[in-house]
Amino acid sequence: MASTLLRGRTLTFHSEPTDGEDTKAYTYIEDGAVLMADGIIAASGTYADVAKSDPAANVIDHRPHMLMAGFIDTHIHFPQVLIVASWGSQLLDWLNSYTFPAEAEYANAQHARAMAGRFCDLLTSHGTTTAVAFCSSHKASAEALFSEARVRDMRMIAGKTMMDRNAPDTVLDTPQSSYDDSKTLIADWHGTGRLSYAITPRFAITSTPEQMEMAGTLASEHPDCHIQTHLSENHDEIAFTAELYPKARDYLDVYETYGLVSDRTLLGHAIHLTGREIDAIAETGAHPVFCPTSNLFLGSGLFDDAGLRGKGIHSGIATDIGAGTSYSMLQTLNEGYKILQLQNQKLHTLRAFHWITRGNAEVLGLVDRIGTLDAGTEADVVVLDPKATPAMSLRVDRADTLAEELFALQMMGDDRSLVQTYVAGTPQKASTQ
Ligand code: GUN
Numbered sequence: 001m002a003s004t005l006l007r008g009r010t011l012t013f014h015s016e017p018t019d020g021e022d023t024k025a026y027t028y029i030e031d032g033a034v035l036m037a038d039g040i041i042a043a044s045g046t047y048a049d050v051a052k053s054d055p056a057a058n059v060i061d062h063r064p065h066m067l068m069a070g071f072i073d074t075h076i077h078f079p080q081v082l083i084v085a086s087w088g089s090q091l092l093d094w095l096n097s098y099t100f101p102a103e104a105e106y107a108n109a110q111h112a113r114a115m116a117g118r119f120c121d122l123l124t125s126h127g128t129t130t131a132v133a134f135c136s137s138h139k140a141s142a143e144a145l146f147s148e149a150r151v152r153d154m155r156m157i158a159g160k161t162m163m164d165r166n167a168p169d170t171v172l173d174t175p176q177s178s179y180d181d182s183k184t185l186i187a188d189w190h191g192t193g194r195l196s197y198a199i200t201p202r203f204a205i206t207s208t209p210e211q212m213e214m215a216g217t218l219a220s221e222h223p224d225c226h227i228q229t230h231l232s233e234n235h236d237e238i239a240f241t242a243e244l245y246p247k248a249r250d251y252l253d254v255y256e257t258y259g260l261v262s263d264r265t266l267l268g269h270a271i272h273l274t275g276r277e278i279d280a281i282a283e284t285g286a287h288p289v290f291c292p293t294s295n296l297f298l299g300s301g302l303f304d305d306a307g308l309r310g311k312g313i314h315s316g317i318a319t320d321i322g323a324g325t326s327y328s329m330l331q332t333l334n335e336g337y338k339i340l341q342l343q344n345q346k347l348h349t350l351r352a353f354h355w356i357t358r359g360n361a362e363v364l365g366l367v368d369r370i371g372t373l374d375a376g377t378e379a380d381v382v383v384l385d386p387k388a389t390p391a392m393s394l395r396v397d398r399a400d401t402l403a404e405e406l407f408a409l410q411m412m413g414d415d416r417s418l419v420q421t422y423v424a425g426t427p428q429k430a431s432t433q
């Protein structure tokens with residue numbers, strides 16, 4: 001197959017930048033290029049060098065736009081696309097009033113298939129090329145999402161939610177059916193193309209001890225699957241969990257008891273943690289996931305990024321649609337920056353862009369495949385216009401440094417800044433400029 005050369009300003013990360021001066025952590029090239037063949041990045045570097053390496057390549061000139069690795073969203077709910085921005089309540093009310101009824105509709109495979117197309121379109125139009133997704137409790141919802149991602153050759157980590165209590169019957173499974181359905185989905189999809197499975201007990205409140213036991217069995221039978229759940233998002237949630245699991249030392253201990261906490265585990269929110277929980281997360285290598293727009297929307301609380309980093313913990317960052325209010329990882333960084341400001345913590349813009357690309361890839365254990373523009377990795381690339389709106393253009397014209405320009409993009413950017421998104425080398429938008 002003919003190769004494609006993308007020309008533009010390239011930015012890729014080699015490690016997490018400590019600050020703006022940490023130039024060893026990234027490579028920025030004014031006239032750069034990314035060469036893509038068969039869904040893989042064949043080369044990246046200066047335009048002159050890359051063009052020389054393959055004179056026959058089809059050149060797409062994206063100058064003056066910026067090329068980066070596709071964004072990675074480490075926590076998002078596929079069956080919540082229809083309830084983003086639902087008014088007025090905190091976590092448990094919000095789940096009961098809006099979320100469970102919306103997820104019940106995903107029992108209908110036709111609805112799930114229609115929504116899977118819309119969901120993947122929304123991801124790529126916002127620059128997200130890899131997502132870690134909760135499906136509904138219905139096997140059909142996971143099948144719909146995996147099928148759609150497979151057709152697009154999109155990297156997707158997803159799982160059927162396991163939940164057998166404290167929700168309407170229409171979204172409940174049983175310990176045995178959740179085990180059987182997860183097992184079938186793993187057999188059918190895990191490791192197929194760019195797809196992989198996340199064992200998905202929703203959270204302690206909606207799983208009986210019997211179901212947690214089943215989730216633990218799945219985790220031990222499939223150690224290469226991720227595990228995703230929620231942890232300590234909201235005070236009422238934590239109190240109810242303590243009532244339901246009276247023997248647990250704390251919330252995390254529920255998951256630890258059933259063998260669900262390892263370096264493959266993603267813990268959505270993780271806001272109100274005890275010292276013991278933080279130490280256990282550090283020891284196991286599990287990953288808290290910061291969900292800024294969701295934490296603000298539900299009034300859940302302020303994620304202690306610096307505190308967790310200080311313990312050597314690697315957190316992911318994510319939209320958490322539908323409690324999150326934007327599909328954009330740029331908007332996620334914007335609100336994340338403000339949450340850290342409220343705690344007198346800093347999110348430097350170079351660290352921010354590292355986080356939504358290489359940083360999240362590291363959290364997923366996938367940095368050899370996604371998150372950079374390195375040769376040999378998968379050709380997921382975004383093309384960004386930091387001057388996408390009149391207001392951004394005015395601001396960026398005043399920017400003297402790369403960091404200043406990126407910061408404006410982080411704070412003011414959204415899907416309007418996405419000129420193009422390449423998934424495994426294939427453009428997802430009709431226009432290429
Ligand atoms: N805790 C359990 N389920 C959910 C969910 O769907 N969204 C959020 N934000 N928290 C949860």
Ligand code: ZN
Pocket residue numbers: 075076077230268320
């Ligand atoms: Zn969530």
